Each structure stands twice: as C-alpha cells, then as structure tokens.
Amino acid sequence: MDRKRGRQDALPIAPPASGSTPQRRVPVLLPYPFAGPFDYRVPAGLEVAPGDLVLVPLNRREEVGVVWDGPADGTVGDNRLRPVSALIDGPPMRADLRRLIDWIASYTLAPPGDVLAMALRVNALRPDPVPVGWCLAAPLPETRLTEPRRRVLDALAGGGMAGAELCRVAGVSPGVLRAMAEAGLLLPCAVPRPVPFERPAPDHPGPQLSPGQEAAATALREAVRARGFSVTLLDGVTGSGKTEVYLEAVADCLRIGRQALVLLPEIALSAQWLDRFTRRFGVAPAIWHSDLTAKLRRTTWRAVAAGEAPVVVGARSALFLPFPDLGLVVVDEEHETAFKQEDGVVYHARDMAVVRARLCEAPAVLVSATPSLETVANVEAGRYRRVHLPSRHGGASLPGIVLVDLRVTPPERGRFLSPPLVEAVRATFARNEQAMLFLNRRGYAPLTLCRACGHRIQCPNCTAWLVEHRARRELQCHHCGHATEIPARCPECGAEHSLAPVGPGVERITEEAAALFPDVRRLVMASDTLPGPHASAEAARAIAAREVDLIIGTQIVAKGWHFPHLTLVGVVDADLGLAGGDLRAAERTVQLLHQVAGRAGRAEAPGRVLLQTFSPEHPVMQALLSGDLAEFMAREAAQRRPGNWPPYGRLAALIVSADTAEAADVTARDLGRAAPTGEGIVVLGPAPAPLSILRGRHRRRLLLKTRRDIAVQPLLRDWLAAVPVRGSVRVDVDVDPVSFL
Known part of the structure; x- marks a missing residue:
C-alpha cells in the first residue's frame, strides 16, 4: 500500500479531551502470517469497534488492519503498547466475514492474517476521483446556437452530466462540448458517480421451463424465501438445464432484496454463462476473477460492499467479497477440483461456500451432473437436500x-x-x-526421449518430465514453469537428431x-x-x-x-x-x-x-x-467406507519441504516419530512425495487418517508443536487433500 495515500484516506485523531476516560487496547488483525491479532492502544478521542479498518504501526511502517473480535491479548505491557494511528474511512468488515476468516484459519491451520489477506483489498479502500462532467453556465452568454448545441443544452436542463453520457444522449462529439466550453456555455462540475452495475430484472422474460425444471426451481425458490441456512444438491444429466433452474433461485433472491453469489470453477466458463444470465435478466452481473484490471476490481469490490452489485459470478476468491446481505450461494460444477486452492491458504471453496452461507443465514446450492462422493454422502446422511433433473431439456x-x-x-x-x-x-x-x-x-508430447541412449529430458527443478510444446519450439515443466528450447542434440550423449516425442x-x-x-x-x-x-x-x-x-x-x-x-x-x-x-x-x-x-x-x-x-x-x-x-x-x-477413507473418514497431509534432501528427511523422520496414536488414528509415511522435488525443494509427505468422528485439527496442532522446524525446512498442512502430488 502507498503509505502516504493511506494517511490521506484516514480520519484524523482528535486531541485527548480533559477528563477523558482511560485509554483502552484492542486486538488488530494484520494481513500477514502472524499467529493472531496484535494489541494496540486506542488513543483518547478515537472510537473503534470490531470490523473497523485502522492504520497501525508495524515495525517502521504503517499497515492497514482490522479491529478483531474478542478481548485483547494483554501480554504486552502498557508501556510497550503502540497506538492506533488512524481510523480508515471505508466500509467496516462485517461480522459474518470475520467469522468466516476465523473459521477457515482454524480449520486449515493457516495463519489468520493470511486468510484476512484474501478478504482485505487495501487498494479498494482508496477513494476514486470525483467524476467531473459538464453543467450549464449561469447566466448563459448570448451566442448563436446550432442544432447540436441546442441538444446539449436540452440534455443538461436536468443537471450536470458526464461527458461520455452527454455525448451519447445529445448525439454529439466531444469536440462540440469543448467548443461550447470555450464559448462560455458549459462549465466543468462534479457529477454523480454512475452506478457501476445495472440491477438485473428478476421478472425479465426467461426461457420456458419444463415441468421437471419448474418443480426443481420451486424447491430452490422456497429455500431462498425461507431466509435461512440450507444446502441443496441440484443434480441431473448433462443438458438438463440446471443453470436455468438455479437462475430462478437467483431471481427470487433479487425479489427479496438480497445479494447472490455464483462460483464457477474456471472463469473461462463465464462466456456462455454470462450469455445465459443476460438472456434471463436483461443485464450482465458483476464479475470477479484475477484477470480484472485493478480499477475494475476496486470498482467491483466497492459496489459489492455498498450493495450495488446484486449478483456476482466469480472464481473461488469471490467467496471473500464484502457482501452486506448475501442471500444465496451457488457452487456450479461442485465436483471440480479447481475449487481447491493448493497454494498459500489451502482450502476448498465448495466447502467454505457452505460455511459462508451458514454464517449469512442463506441457502447454498451445489450443482453438478456428476456430484462428488463427499456431497452424495452428505445427502445420504440427511445433511443436504437433493433436487434431481432426470432428463435433458427440450426432448434431446x-x-x-x-x-x-x-x-x-x-x-x-x-x-x-x-x-x-x-x-x-x-x-x-x-x-x-x-x-x-x-x-x-496439453502440449505436443508429455515426454522427450533420446533414441540413442534412452535419456529422458527432465525438469532441473522438479521430478517431472519436460513437455514438448512444438508450436512454441520449447520444452516446459507444467509444475514450476521452467522452459527451454528444444535441443538439437541429446544433452546426455550428444547424439544429433536422436530426440523423439513420446505420447x-x-x-x-x-x-x-x-x-x-x-x-x-x-x-x-x-x-x-x-x-x-x-x-x-x-x-x-x-x-x-x-x-x-x-x-x-x-x-x-x-x-x-x-x-x-x-x-x-x-x-x-x-x-x-x-x-x-x-x-x-x-x-x-x-x-x-x-x-x-x-x-x-x-x-x-x-x-x-x-x-x-x-x-x-x-x-x-x-x-x-x-x-x-x-x-x-x-x-x-463401499470400497472406501471400511478403511475410513474420505468421505467416511478424515485425511490431512503434512508436506515437508527443504533445500536439501537431508534436511527434509530429518524433519520428516522427527514428525514420523512424534506422530499421534490412538484408536481410529493411522499415520502413513514419511515417504517421498510423488513429486519428490518441486521448484527445487525436496519434498516428503505424511498422511494422517482418522475416523470421521475424530477432529484432525487438535491432533495436527499438538503434532506440529512437538517437532521444531529449522533452517530452510517448511511444513505445509493440507486438510482434506484432493491432490497427492
């Protein structure tokens, strides 16, 4: 963050008043991998509450943090306590989002500040410049008025207007506006900020639903109108019209004035989805993904916080947007492993979407033609409802x-x-x-082999073969991104024209x-x-x-x-x-x-x-x-249930990585010796990971497996606390792993 700008956006602290109440301390969570919030002193004259965004000193700089819930820690003495610098002029973080951050941190064993970093968009707190447009001069000077100029004056009769909109309404070019300003007819002025997203029309004519689709839509509408937490699996054969059905639930969410979130596993899917949405509601929704420009991300984040983005469709990170009244969460293609974030905070967006819906007292809808066994098990256990579409739409x-x-x-x-x-x-x-x-x-061939000596070209940073991309004339590792030109001769034996693509x-x-x-x-x-x-x-x-x-x-x-x-x-x-x-x-x-x-x-x-x-x-x-x-x-x-394999048991992986194989082996061995024991608890490993070297780091894995009624988080905390981690060694935790590389 630009610290100078941060100060400009902050509210100044009033000087302490005589006879003021004793100063107090509050916990402030910062978007960094700390174990929890830090205590800060609240200066006299400043009122802060949980959720407020504040500027606080951290080492020799100032950072944006969030006043957190619960009592202050109290371990730092008053004489060492540093004061809150300022209150940020921005929307406070709502209680449901703070609880989600705490929940994810506790479940995944990630530092709470790392989870906060996914929700706290510091750049979005910077105020956009006030829009400037044109308004009529008063009084108007005496001058000849052409027909285009008359149209401009008529358009401005109701007040100022942004230049682009004025050109569109009056049907003139920007040059006409500049000439009128030079003639003294127009003056620059501040204009209202345009609403960034048009409101979708829930009663806009949509496609005709079949009787089966209508019955399914009715069940989802009832869940939305109940204004309470529930989870429904909407499944059916491919082409059965599941999207059109859950869009009817979105329509009812709009009718009762709440916001809706739709998560897609791949943002590439949004093209046809957006067409369907626009046909149903007359306008496009707000979109959230990593390819947005910084300006559009800031606009969208602010619109969501202000309730001006009634429907958001996005990738898994959209789960952390600041919805003031989230009334429906839809996870489309819920079985997709793309919903699992493998780097940084390791979490499954499908499961956390259900948690967010519960914290917001909203229904969640999981959608798939091929539901995951985890979701099916929850349906069979009665935790989730099920709405099924057995046939393709339109007679296909x-x-x-x-x-x-x-x-x-x-x-x-x-x-x-x-x-x-x-x-x-x-x-x-x-x-x-x-x-x-x-x-x-992807690519041309997954392996390049020397016909003379049998050498296989491998990534120098990973235990993976380099994939040939012939169109780009290069060999690439799909794990770390390393790329090199296709060599003319074998790098092992030097034979020319001996390299052959395999597969x-x-x-x-x-x-x-x-x-x-x-x-x-x-x-x-x-x-x-x-x-x-x-x-x-x-x-x-x-x-x-x-x-x-x-x-x-x-x-x-x-x-x-x-x-x-x-x-x-x-x-x-x-x-x-x-x-x-x-x-x-x-x-x-x-x-x-x-x-x-x-x-x-x-x-x-x-x-x-x-x-x-x-x-x-x-x-x-x-x-x-x-x-x-x-x-x-x-x-x-039936195959997984006897061995307590998911979803009928719990799994958590410890991935040990280090700069050297020896360092990784020592820590992995120590973890193996300190592994938890007990009835219903099994620890597998340590063993080299399938990708035993990734991005230059040597990797070992241990797998904790327990019965479903045993919580793995307390076991993991005690286990990790018993083994010191030194030097270049890092131990990553993956609760409910979906990848075993």
Whole structure:
C-alpha cells in the first residue's frame, strides 16, 4: 500500500479531551502470517469497534488492519503498547466475514492474517476521483446556437452530466462540448458517480421451463424465501438445464432484496454463462476473477460492499467479497477440483461456500451432473437436500457411448486415432455436423526421449518430465514453469537428431487431425490457447456460428459448454486419469469423461461418444457404457467406507519441504516419530512425495487418517508443536487433500 495515500484516506485523531476516560487496547488483525491479532492502544478521542479498518504501526511502517473480535491479548505491557494511528474511512468488515476468516484459519491451520489477506483489498479502500462532467453556465452568454448545441443544452436542463453520457444522449462529439466550453456555455462540475452495475430484472422474460425444471426451481425458490441456512444438491444429466433452474433461485433472491453469489470453477466458463444470465435478466452481473484490471476490481469490490452489485459470478476468491446481505450461494460444477486452492491458504471453496452461507443465514446450492462422493454422502446422511433433473431439456436424448478397444482396433503406427474413431469423425463431417476430440494433456508430447541412449529430458527443478510444446519450439515443466528450447542434440550423449516425442498431447492430435481431415476448420481449446475469458468467449462464438468443424481440447472443454451442432465426441485416451495412487482416480475419471461426453447431442441431432481404451472391462468404462453412475458411486463408497477413507473418514497431509534432501528427511523422520496414536488414528509415511522435488525443494509427505468422528485439527496442532522446524525446512498442512502430488 502507498503509505502516504493511506494517511490521506484516514480520519484524523482528535486531541485527548480533559477528563477523558482511560485509554483502552484492542486486538488488530494484520494481513500477514502472524499467529493472531496484535494489541494496540486506542488513543483518547478515537472510537473503534470490531470490523473497523485502522492504520497501525508495524515495525517502521504503517499497515492497514482490522479491529478483531474478542478481548485483547494483554501480554504486552502498557508501556510497550503502540497506538492506533488512524481510523480508515471505508466500509467496516462485517461480522459474518470475520467469522468466516476465523473459521477457515482454524480449520486449515493457516495463519489468520493470511486468510484476512484474501478478504482485505487495501487498494479498494482508496477513494476514486470525483467524476467531473459538464453543467450549464449561469447566466448563459448570448451566442448563436446550432442544432447540436441546442441538444446539449436540452440534455443538461436536468443537471450536470458526464461527458461520455452527454455525448451519447445529445448525439454529439466531444469536440462540440469543448467548443461550447470555450464559448462560455458549459462549465466543468462534479457529477454523480454512475452506478457501476445495472440491477438485473428478476421478472425479465426467461426461457420456458419444463415441468421437471419448474418443480426443481420451486424447491430452490422456497429455500431462498425461507431466509435461512440450507444446502441443496441440484443434480441431473448433462443438458438438463440446471443453470436455468438455479437462475430462478437467483431471481427470487433479487425479489427479496438480497445479494447472490455464483462460483464457477474456471472463469473461462463465464462466456456462455454470462450469455445465459443476460438472456434471463436483461443485464450482465458483476464479475470477479484475477484477470480484472485493478480499477475494475476496486470498482467491483466497492459496489459489492455498498450493495450495488446484486449478483456476482466469480472464481473461488469471490467467496471473500464484502457482501452486506448475501442471500444465496451457488457452487456450479461442485465436483471440480479447481475449487481447491493448493497454494498459500489451502482450502476448498465448495466447502467454505457452505460455511459462508451458514454464517449469512442463506441457502447454498451445489450443482453438478456428476456430484462428488463427499456431497452424495452428505445427502445420504440427511445433511443436504437433493433436487434431481432426470432428463435433458427440450426432448434431446443422451448420447450413445461406444468403447473402442485399442487392443483390437489399434491406430496406425505412429498415430493415435483408431480407425473406428477416424471413420466416425468423417461421417460426422459428411452430415455437416461438428465433432470434438478430447485429450486431457496439453502440449505436443508429455515426454522427450533420446533414441540413442534412452535419456529422458527432465525438469532441473522438479521430478517431472519436460513437455514438448512444438508450436512454441520449447520444452516446459507444467509444475514450476521452467522452459527451454528444444535441443538439437541429446544433452546426455550428444547424439544429433536422436530426440523423439513420446505420447500425444493436444498439439500432436491436432497435427494428426490436419493430416487426416485437411479441409476442416479446427480449433484447439486448452489453457495455452484460451488464456482468458475473452479468448473463451470468442471460441464459443466461433463454434456456435459454425465457423469451426473440429474442436480439439483438454479438460477445459468438459465444463458447462453448450454447442448445439456438436454431435460426436472422441476421447483419445480414456485410461489417462486411472494411473497413479490417487484414491479418487476412478471417481474423477468417471466425472471428467461423463462431462465431456455430455457435450454431444445437446439439441435435435442425436449424439455419439467413442472412448478409446486399453481396458474396456474397467469399472469406470463399464459405468460410462451403462450410464449407471449411481451404481458406480455406490461401489466406490463401499470400497472406501471400511478403511475410513474420505468421505467416511478424515485425511490431512503434512508436506515437508527443504533445500536439501537431508534436511527434509530429518524433519520428516522427527514428525514420523512424534506422530499421534490412538484408536481410529493411522499415520502413513514419511515417504517421498510423488513429486519428490518441486521448484527445487525436496519434498516428503505424511498422511494422517482418522475416523470421521475424530477432529484432525487438535491432533495436527499438538503434532506440529512437538517437532521444531529449522533452517530452510517448511511444513505445509493440507486438510482434506484432493491432490497427492
């Protein structure tokens, strides 16, 4: 923060009055990784309360903090207590948001100040400059008035107006306004600040709901009108119109004057979602994500705090916006692992969204065609309600699934698309329909191998292979970002022209598709090619306008898209997600492949899905073939329940990292010796992490597993307190891990 500006924004402290009451101390939480709030002295003449934003000294600088709840710590003597410098002129942090910060810090074992940093937008506290526009001079000088000038005078009859708006209303150019100012007809003046977001119209004509959709919408409306906490799972087959249903709950939230928050796992999904929202409500909502400019983030944050942003759609960080009256929280695609933040404060936005809804006395709606087993278990336990949409909207049928056994019909040598898939794609183009090829792997090839000596090119900072990106002519690590040019010779043996790409990525599939279907228009949809919402919106527009015949994409294409003319989906490697030791591997693969299959046949023309696999007998493939995902999830639950694996038990990971393997091993060994014991408690490890070196740091993992009725946080606190951590060693805690790398 600019400290000079911070002082300008602060309210001055009045001098102490004679006979004033004794000075007091308050706890102030700062947005840094401290264990808790610090005590500060409140000078005479200054009134502060929990939630107030204050400027306080910290070492040799001044920082913005929040007066926190509860009594002061009292361990620092009065003679060493430093005073609050000033009260910040900004909206106080509401009690529900303060409780959320405390709750997340306690649950994740993160420093409360780190959690506060996600909610305290210091830059947003800076006041925007007062808008300046034009108003009429008084009295008006005698001068000849042209027709454009008369229109300007008529437009200003009701008062001052911003220049851009005045030009639009009067139908003139900025030059006309400048000339009128030079003639003495107009004077610059302050004008009212425009409302940043138009209010969505809940009664704006929306799509016609089917009887099933209307029944589901009614259940959600009743939850909103109850003005109390509840959690509802809205699930249904892909294409059943879940978005349109929960937008009816948003409409009722607007009718009762409360705010609504919709969380999306990928902001790239917002393009088509925003179109749906605008069709339903007549205007766009407020948007919150990391790609916003600093000015727009400040405007949006202030609008949310002032209640001028009735609906916000955003990524997981939108959970920490300062809503004064949050009346509905929707988590779309609730099963997505993108809702788990892995760096900094490690939390799951889906679970914290439920907590925020409870603290705000608001309903939460979790939405998915493939709900997570955690959510399903909560439904079965009676903690969540369930609203189900069993059929596609508008009479569209679910796509037919075909398993292509690559052991029986393999691709040609050096290729990755099998003859049945190639023929199906050609037939789709012959019918003037669109096709999609799906492979959840970026780049050209996941591995580069020397044919002479067998050397595999690895990241120097991580235990991971470098991925070839042929379009950029480089090898890149997808974990730390390290990139280097593709070498002309093997870095190990020096052999020339011996490096060969192994395995396919979407770039390689695109190359193969260009050779097989040279006349079709292709579009690659991956995080590399769609870097932000604008690129995603343009891709969606091009596909809807039939400017694309073949879509080739990674997991970004599996989430929420609606392409009416897409009738064929080919999954290049359906087995890809089943490797490794992740306990959720099968569940995630079913969810991902079911979602990507659901992109096909969403309109009148029937859809078809071909899954290329070496294991057609695998339960995942058989579940997709039968369409009975409920039976598959029941089997998953039956396998996890006896061993107390989530969601029927609790997990927490300790990740030890250090600059050297020896330092990591020593701390990991000490943690292993001090591990908690008892009935229903199991500690696995220490062991090298699957990525045993990441960003140059050596990593070891320990996993705490307990029965569901045992809280892991007290065990973790005592465990960590028993082992000193020194030097470069860091121990990170991940409660409820979803990644085991």
